[in-house]
Amino acid sequence: MIMKHNNTLIQAIRGMNDVLPADIQFWQHIESLWRQICRQYHYEEIRTPIVEHTQLFSRTVGEQTDIVTKEMYTFEDRNGDSLSLRPEGTAGCVRACIEHGLTYHNIQRLWYLGAMFRHERPQKGRYRQFYQIGVETYGLHSPAAEIELILLNARFLKALGLEDLQLEINTIGSAESRQRYQKVLTQYLNQHQHRLDADSKRRLKRGHPLRILDSKNIELAELIKHAPVLSDYLSEDSSRHFDTVCQLLKDASIPYKINPHLVRGLDYYNDTVFEWKTQSLGAQGTVSAGGRYDDLVSMLGGQPTAAVGFALGLERLVLMLKNKSIDIPSVDLFLMPAETKWISNILLLAEKLRDALPYLSIHTHLSDGKLKRQFKHADKSNARFALIIGQAEQNSHTISIKNLRETVPQQTLTMPALIEFLHTQFKRKTDHEN
Ligand code: HAM
Numbered sequence: 353m354i355m356k357h358n359n360t361l362i363q364a365i366r367g368m369n370d371v372l373p374a375d376i377q378f379w380q381h382i383e384s385l386w387r388q389i390c391r392q393y394h395y396e397e398i399r400t401p402i403v404e405h406t407q408l409f410s411r412t413v414g415e416q417t418d419i420v421t422k423e424m425y426t427f428e429d430r431n432g433d434s435l436s437l438r439p440e441g442t443a444g445c446v447r448a449c450i451e452h453g454l455t456y457h458n459i460q461r462l463w464y465l466g467a468m469f470r471h472e473r474p475q476k477g478r479y480r481q482f483y484q485i486g487v488e489t490y491g492l493h494s495p496a497a498e499i500e501l502i503l504l505n506a507r508f509l510k511a512l513g514l515e516d517l518q519l520e521i522n523t524i525g526s527a528e529s530r531q532r533y534q535k536v537l538t539q540y541l542n543q544h545q546h547r548l549d550a551d552s553k554r555r556l557k558r559g560h561p562l563r564i565l566d567s568k569n570i571e572l573a574e575l576i577k578h579a580p581v582l583s584d585y586l587s588e589d590s591s592r593h594f595d596t597v598c599q600l601l602k603d604a605s606i607p608y609k610i611n612p613h614l615v616r617g618l619d620y621y622n623d624t625v626f627e628w629k630t631q632s633l634g635a636q637g638t639v640s641a642g643g644r645y646d647d648l649v650s651m652l653g654g655q656p657t658a659a660v661g662f663a664l665g666l667e668r669l670v671l672m673l674k675n676k677s678i679d680i681p682s683v684d685l686f687l688m689p690a691e692t693k694w695i696s697n698i699l700l701l702a703e704k705l706r707d708a709l710p711y712l713s714i715h716t717h718l719s720d721g722k723l724k725r726q727f728k729h730a731d732k733s734n735a736r737f738a739l740i741i742g743q744a745e746q747n748s749h750t751i752s753i754k755n756l757r758e759t760v761p762q763q764t765l766t767m768p769a770l771i772e773f774l775h776t777q778f779k780r781k782t783d784h785e786n
Pocket of ligand 1: 481660662
C-alpha cells in the first residue's frame with residue numbers, strides 16, 4: 353500500500369527494497385546455512401555501525417574509485433562531521449579491529465552480515481541498499497588463508513545447491529609491481545587512445561589504467577586482450593605466493609580459471625584477488641568477491657597485519673535460488689479444525705506439540721472454512737503434514753494426520769503416538785540442523 357503524505361505518494365526509495373514474507377524464507381535459509389558453516393570453520397561474528405566517518409572509506413576503498421567518487425551516501429551530521437553510509441564491510445571491520453586491539457599479535461577470523469549502500473543505477477541484481485555477507489581473516493600470511501576462505505565459500509555455495517559458479521582468480525602483486533606494470537600499460541593504452549571509450553579515457557587521464565582492464569564494454573575486449581599482462585611484472589615473492597595458491601586449489605580439487613584481467617574495483621588489494629561468477633544473472637554475475645589486503649591495517653594506523661577476505665551479495669544468492677526453484681522448507685505442520693467449533697482444540701494441540709517438539713514449525717488455521725478449502729491452504733503452505741481435529745477425533749481422543757507430500761493413507765493417532773511418529777519423521781531434520 354502506498355501512503356499519502358501532504359498529497360504526495362510515499363514509496364520506498366529507488367533501489368532500496370522491502371523483503372516480503374513470500375521471499376523471506378530464502379533469506380533465512382541462506383543466513384542460517386551461513387551461520388552453520390561459519391561455526392564449522394570457527395569464524396566469529398562482528399557487527400559494526402552502518403554509518404562511519406567518510407574518510408574511512410575514501411582512504412581505504414580509494415579516493416578515485418567509482419564507489420567513493422560517485423556512489424557513496426555522504427552527509428553532514430548536526431556537528432558538521434562528514435559521515436557516510438557504509439558502501440562495503442571491510443573498512444569498518446578493519447577500523448573496529450584496530451580500535452579494539454583485536455588484531456594486535458592475534459589471528460582473527462571474523463564474519464559479518466548487513467546492509468551496504470551504493471548509489472548505483474538500480475537493475476536486476478544491483479541495488480542501492482543491498483546485503484553482504486562477508487569474512488575477513490587477520491594475521492595469516494600463508495596462501496592457505498586464501499584457500500581456507502575459498503573452501504568455505506565453495507562449501508557454502510554447495511550447501512545452497514549453487515554449484516554452477518566459476519571461480520576466477522588473479523594476482524595483482526605488490527604496490528611496487530603494480531607501479532611498474534602501470535607505466536607499461538599506460539604507454540600501451542596511450543598508443544591506442546582513439547579506441548578507448550569516454551570512461552576509459554577518464555580513467556587513463558586520472559592515472560588508473562588498471563581499471564580499464566575490468567571494463568564491461570565489449571568494444572574494448574580486443575584491445576584489453578592484447579594488453580601487457582601484470583604477471584610479467586610480478587616480484588619473486590608475489591609469483592611464488594600465487595603459484596602456491598594455484599597448487600593448493602588443485603590439491604583441494606577446486607576448479608578455477610586464471611583471469612589476468614581481474615583487478616577489482618577497490619584500491620586496498622594486493623596479490624591474490626578472486627571472484628565467483630555465474631552466467632545466470634546477466635550483467636551482475638559476480639556473486640562473491642574478495643582478495644588479500646595486507647597493507648590496509650597499517651594504513652589505518654594499526655600494526656602491519658596480513659589480511660584476506662571476501663563478500664557475497666545476498667540478493668544475488670536469492671535470485672539464483674529462485675531461478676532454480678529450490679524447495680526451501682518453511683512450515684512443517686498445518687493444523688486445522690474439521691469445523692469452526694474445534695478451533696480452540698487446534699490452538700491447544702499446537703501448544704502441546706510445541707512443548708514436545710520445539711524444533712518444528714507449526715501453522716494453525718484458526719478461521720472458518722470448509723475442510724476442502726483448508727486442505728488447499730495446507731498444500732499451498734508446503735507443510736509436510738496436515739493435522740485435523742473433528743468430532744470423531746474428539747470422541748476417540750485422537751488426532752488425524754495426513755501426509756501432504758506422499759500418497760499414503762491418513763492415520764488417526766493418540767497424542768503420545770502422534771508425538772512419537774512426528775519425532776521419527778523429523779529426526780533427520782534435527783540431526784542435520786544440530
Ligand atoms: P565488492 O566486489 O564491491 O567487494 O562486493 C562484493 C559483492 O557484493 C559483489 O560480488 C556483489 O555480489 C555484491 N554487491 C556489490 N554491489 C552490489 C549492489 N549494488 N547490489 C547488489 N549486490 C552488490 C567488496 O565489497 C569487498 N568489501 C569484498 C571484500 C571483503 N574484500 C575483502 N574482504
